[in-house]
Structure formats: structure tokens, C-alpha cells
Amino acid sequence: MAHATNGGKRLRGFLVLESARLHHIPALQAVWPATAIEALHAYSLVHDDLPCMDDDDMRRGQPTVHKRWDEATAVLAGDALQTLAFELVCRPEASADAGVRSALALSLAQASGAKGMVLGQALDMAAETAGAPLGLEEITALQRGKTGALIEWSATAGARMAGADTGPLETYARALGLAFQIADDLLDVTGDSATVGKAVGKDAAAGKATFVSLLGVEAARARAQALVDEACDSLAGYGTAADDLKDTARFVVTRAH
Template identity: 50%
Template sequence: MPEPDFAVWRARLETALERALPAASEAPQRLHAAMRHAALDGGKRIRPLLAYATGTAFGAEAAALDAPAAAVELIHVYSLIHDDLPAMDDDALRRGKPTVHVAFDEATAILAGDALQSLAFELLAGSPFADDVRVALLRELAVASGTRGMCGGQALDIDATGGDALSLSGLERLHAMKTGTLLRASVRLGAIAAGANDSQRAQLDRYADALGLAFQIRDDLLDVEGDSATLGKTAGKDAAQAKATFPAQLGIDGSRARLQALADEMAAALTPFGERTAALAALARKVIERSH
């Protein structure tokens, strides 16, 4: 099966982000420059691609998906800015560029993350959907970003770093929250925007839950096996900081086997939808096979 051409969706996303972000020449210039430094021209854009792929598979127009796709990417970017701060992972490299607190300063980085988070919800609030759909989109992204999702997972990660070893189920719960919920939200935003029914959404959740775990296992493997130049971020940080990881729990071979099982789970979840979810299947392959 040929790979879908994701370049069109990436171009749509860049246009939507460029349109949404304040100009660097507009006051406060330093804050706006930091937001643009973090959000533009970088990253795999997996989350917005998931929103476009899901929404178009179930009948939504790409133009209607620009706001949900941009919103979920802005939340992701805000989380990366804060994750890189000295109080968190203290990293100097992200997406092949200096992290925001290095390129600007720590206070500006905190404000840039806060402002990107606010902008994400502003975009959804102004999106071209009926009121009930807008509320559903806002709720989905808010829950995925909060204590039941990304922020809660980050707190669990901090608690686990350098402490007592987590069980495998505890590690999976941590990453289901920290990484998985925003990936699942990306799929759900597309499904909500397209009006997918409950049965379809349940099947898409099955795919998205496996994708989220696969993404993190691959990330952990890359931290062990990759190099900073290819990754665009500092390699070897997990071991240096005694982080809880899948290779530490399962070993390299065990992690690869778990990754293959998740690939099979994603394929099975998409089978009922046939060719219309070919883009989601291709994104699953990208997550499994990525080198950065």
C-alpha cells in the first residue's frame, strides 16, 4: 500500500500555526518570538496528522480540521517547553534547536508555554463547529492536558525518577497519561469533528491507546540506541537521570517484542474500517519505525 502524502496536511498546519501565533514584531516581542521559536518549523507533527487523518477518514473537510490540529500541536509544544526547563528535565536541545529557556530565558520559557496553552483553547473556541461540538472538543483537549492526562503523567514521572522502581503496570499507567492521552485526544478530536459514532470511536480508542504506548516504547529505545544529532534532542538522558523506562523494565529485546505486539493491535483495531484509515495505519508505522 503506498504511503499517504502527509505534506499537504503539514503545510496546512504550518499555515494555521503561522496565522494563529502573534507576530514577533508585536509587543511583547520577546514572548512572541519565543512562542514562534518553539512552535514553527520543527517536529514530527504526529498529533495534528492524527487529527487530520481521523477526521478526513470519517468525512470531515481538511479545512474544518485546521483548528483542532493546530490546537493539539500547541498543547504539545507548550508541554515540551516546560518539560525542558531546569526544574524538569533540564535539556538544552529540542527539535534540533536550542530549547526556549536556553535561546531566551527561563521566565520567558514559562510564559511562552502558558501562552501557547491558552492559544490552543482560543483556537478551539473559535473553530467552525456547532456549539455542542466545540464544547466536546474543548473538553477533550482539557482533560487530556490536565491531572488525568499529560500533567498528571508528568507528575508521576517526576515522582518515579531516581526513586523506587515502578512495576510494569505502573510504568504503562504513567506513560498512558503523560504521552498517550494527548495522542488519543488527537484521534478523538478528528473523530468528534467528523461526527464519528460511538462504535467507531471505541475502535479508534483501541488504536490510539496502543499507539500511545508504542510511541513511548520507541522513544525509550531511541534514547538508548540513538544519537543527539539524529534525535534532535539529547540522547542518553533517561539513564543519566535514572528515569523509569521500558528498556529498563523489559530489556531491549523485550521492548522490541512489546512494540511489535502493539503494532499488531493497531492493525487489528483499524481492520474494520478498511482503506479509509490507510493514513492512520501509515502513522502507526511511522511511530514504530521512526529514527527520531
């Protein structure tokens, strides 16, 4: 579990902390859902890397869990990280209000389960076995689940903890999630494994439809930038307090890993 949570960008945890700060939630409270989403994200990566799914040997610049140990250990470590996520988000330190903790847990379950991340992964696997590449609308819907659902939960967690309107942050997160995935698709084509920290070129080798294969490199970059602009515009109501979130959106499309 420690190996699986080592490294990475900590983007989702950062979004929780920033959205909490925007709504005057103390960091000592926000750190609990922030660590919860990182544990849940790590579980998804451990299982995603298994031979029965993406069969990856490297993650975050180190051997994947099933390579460092074995497949059974990887399954169990992923299971434990998933349940740890719900333990962390339900801790009383996260909020004195049991209703808030319940809302966080319920929304996390919805974002990560059969209508969110897991659905996106299932659609992704089904597309690979079907042999018919997906269209742009289908890929967008798939990635809203696989990548976007946890990003949206993270960005709205602070508003949820404060009982505030989640609308602006939902708009921000949906645009950010798609921009993040387009950047990932671009890195798979233009990046190198040493910098990215995992294998690259796998999508093209598998004949998998991506934003880049459908739009081309330059059009995909332009689409990602338009999404960043949309994400930043959605935060206008927060003024300069949202500058870090705007910078995060800009980082997403310029990152090298």
C-alpha cells in the same frame, strides 16, 4: 512561541486530520483542532524542558526556549501556547455546532490536565525523587497520561467532530501511544543526539525505569511491534480508508527521531 512550534513530527496534528478525513470532516474545519493540539503539545515541551523539570538544552534540533531566551520567557511562551490551543479549538471555523466545539474543548482539557498529561508528568517527577524505580504496570499507567492522553485526543477528534463512535480510534490510540513511548525509550538507548534532535542517554544516567530498562532492548521492540499490530487491527472496520493511520503506527516504531 514560533520557535517552540518549529520542527517536530506533527504527529498529533496529523492524527486529527486523518481521523477527521475518516469521518468526512472537511480539512478546513479539522485544521483548527489539529493546530490546537500542536500548540498544546509544544507548550508541554517548553515546560518539560525547564531546569525545574527535565533541564534539557536541545529540542527538535535547536536550543530549548529557556536556553534561547530565559526561564521566564519560556514559562510565558508555554502559558500562551496552552491558551492559544483552547482559542483555536473553540473557533467557529472548527464547527458550526457550538456543542461540538464545547466537546472538543472539554475533552482537550481532560486529556491535558490533572487526569491526563499533567498527571503523567507529575508521576514521572515523583518517581525520580522517590528513588524507587517503577514497575512495568506503573510505567504503563504513567505513560498513558504523559504521552498517550494527547495522542488519544488527537486520534478521536474527527469522530468527536462527526458525533461518531470513538471506540475503534480509542483502541488504536492507546496502543499507538504506548508504542510511541517504547520507541522513544529505545531511541534514548540506541539513538544519537544529532539525529534524535535532543539529548540521549539521560534515562539511564538518572537510573530511571523505562520500558527498555525493564524489558531489555529486544523485548521492548517486540512489545512495540505487538502494539502496532493491535493498533492496525482496531481499524479493520474502516477498510483501506485507514491505511494512512496504519502506516503511521508502523512509522512510530521505525523512526530515527
